[in-house]
Amino acid sequence: MPEIDNIKYFALLEEFGTSDKLIKLGFGELQNINLDNDFYFLPFQLLSQGFERFMKAYICLGHFHKYGKLPNFKYLKNLGHDLEKLLREIIENYYTDFNRPQFGGDRNFIRTSSDLKKLLFILSEFGKLSRYHNFDLITDNAKIGVDTKELWEEFENTILDSNDIEKLMDFNLCHEVYQKISNHIIIVFEKFISALSRQFIFECLGEKGRQLSAATVFDFGMLYDKDFGKKDYRNQTTKYKETPKKVHKRTVFDEIQRNVNPEYKSKKILKSEYNGEWPFYADQVIIECRQSHWCIVTINGFDYALNGSAKGRYKLENPHDAGMAILGKSISDFIQMALGLCTKESGKQNKVKSNINE
Template identity: 65%
Template sequence: MKDVIKDFALLDEIEAATKLIKLGLGELQNINSSNDFYYLPFQLLSSGFERIMKCYICLAYFNVNNKFPEHSYLKGIGHNLLDLLNEINTNYYTTDYRPIIVEDKIFLTQNDELKELINILSEFGKMARYYNLDLITGATKISIDPKKEWEVFENKIMQSNPKLYEKIMDWDLSQEVYYFISNYIIIIFEKYLGALSRQFIFGYLGDKGKQFSSTFFDFGMIYEKDLGKTDYRKITTRYKETPKKVHKRTLLDEIERKTNLNFKSLKIIKSEYVGEWPFYADEVIVECRKKHWCIITIEGYDYALNGSAKGHYKLENPHDAGVAVGGKSIGEFIKIALEL
C-alpha cells in the first residue's frame, strides 16, 4: 500500500512539473514589446525543470536499486539545475544504437546554450528571484540579475542574426524579433525536454518509468521537424483572456474582393510556395487594399499583415492570433501583397 501511495505522489509531481513547464514556455512566448515580465516564465520553468529532473532521478534510481532514493540523496544534490542534469548525464542516461538517443545524449552533455539557460534559471530558483531585495537591503552576497543575464543571451541571438536588427527598425516586422528570440530559446528547451522524455517512452527507466511515459508524450514525440511549432501561449491566462481582433468574412466581403478595383488579392498554397511557410494552414489569400493596407485571409478569417492594416481595421496580426508559427517571418507575404 505504501508503494502505491508513493507511485501516486510521483505521478502527481510529474504532472505538476509538465504543467509548470508548458505554462512557462507559454509565458515566454507572451514576452513582447509591451510585456517584459520575465519573472513569471523564470519562476514556472525553474520550478518545473527541478521537479522533472528529480522525478527522473527517482525513477532511474528505482530502476537500478528496486527502491526509491532516500531524502538525503536528493537533498545532497540540492536545487542546482546543472547539478541535477549532470547527475542524470553521469549516472542515469542510457544510450544505444538509436540515432535520436545518441543525438539526445550529445545535446544534453555538450550544448553550451542549454547549460547557460539552465544556469540562469537555476540561479533564479535558488537566489536570484530576490535580487532586487538583496540589492535594496545591502545583502552581503548578491545573486545574479536573471533578467540582465537573460537579455545578454538574447543579445547574442541578435548578434548572430543581423537581419533581426533590420526588422526591429521596421514597424511591420519589429514584433517578429520577439517571436524569433523566444522560439530560438524554446527549441533549445524542447530538445532538452524531448531527450529526457524519450528515456521514459522507450523504456530506458525500466517498467516503472514506462508507467509514467504517457505524461511525457507531448515532449517525447517532438522531433526535428516539429521543433518550435507548438503555440504554448494558448494555455496561459494572459493569452486566453486577451480578445482576438479578427474578422470572419461574409458574402459581401467576397463580392467586394472580386469587384473592387482597389482590392488586389492572390491565393498562395503551401505546396507551391518556394520558401519557409510560416502558417499552420496550408493555404492563404493575401490582399492589398488601396495599395496600402495588407490583409491575409486564413480559413475564412481576415488578419492584418502590416501595421497600416492593423491600425486601420483594428485586426490582429497572424502571430498574435496564433495562426502563424512563432519565429517564422511573414515579411515575404507583406511584400507579395504590396506588389499586387
C-alpha cells in the first residue's frame, strides 16, 4: 500500500485544519452582517480561501487514492482559483456515491444547485480579480473584475419577500431579515461542504483520507438535513467574543414584581405546546409585557429583550444576539403574544369599567 511522505502528510493535515477554520470563521462573519455592519470583504476573503484550500486538499487525497500518488505542481496550478472548476474536477474524478440515498442526494445537490453555483461564482470572481476591484477602478486597469459585493447583494434580494421588506421597516424585527439571508446562504454552503466531507469520514477516499480529515471535517461530515442552518458560528469570531452580552440574571425582587405588579403580565410557553417553528434553544421560556410596552423573555433564569423598546429601556440583548435563539428563526410571534398579554388585560379592565358605568 503506497504511503505519503511525512512532510507531505502533515502539510495536508495543516491544509485541512486551515480550511476548516477559515470556513467556520467565514460563516461567523456572514452571521455578523447586519444594519450596522456591511463589511462583506472579510467573509468573502475567508470563504473563498477556505473553500479553495479544502477542495485542493480533497483533490490531492482523491488523486492519491485513485493513482497511488499525490498530484504534481502543474496539475494543481492549472486548476487555478476557480471554485466551480475545482468542484467539477471533484465530481468528475473523485466523488463516489456507492448507490446509497445520502451520497446520491449529496451528489445531486452539488451538481444541480443553482444557488450553490451562483455563490461559488461570486467567491471565485472575488478570489481571482474582484478583491482588488477598487484599485482596478483607481488605476484604469483594462482587465477589471466584477463588483462581487453588488452581485452578492443581488443574490440576497432573491431571498427576500414582501414580508421581509415590511420587517426592514420595523425596528423590532429588521435584524431578522439579515439573519434570514445569512441563514439561507450558510445552509447552501453547509450542504456543499458536508457532502464533500462525508466522502472522507466514510472512507470513500480511502483510509488516508479518513485519517487526515478526522480532526477537522468530521463536524461538517455529520451534518444532515435536520442540522442545516442551526449552528451559531459567530462565537468563532473576534467581534462576537469581544462584544459584552447585556443580559440580566433574575432576582427575588424580579419574581415578586412578576407575581404581584398588576402592570406586569407574563406567561410560560413550552416548546412541546407551541404550534409553530420554535426559535429558542431552550425548551421553555417565559414571556412578559411590562406596562403595555416593554417585552422581555426569560430563558434559564436570565432576561432578554424581545422588542426594541425593552432593549433600549433595560439595556438587554435580544435572544438572537445573545446566542439564545436560532439565527434565521423569527421571534415576532413571541413579541405579539407578549404585547397581547397586556392588551388582553386592558380589554378586561375596559369591559369592567363599561359595565360599572352602565
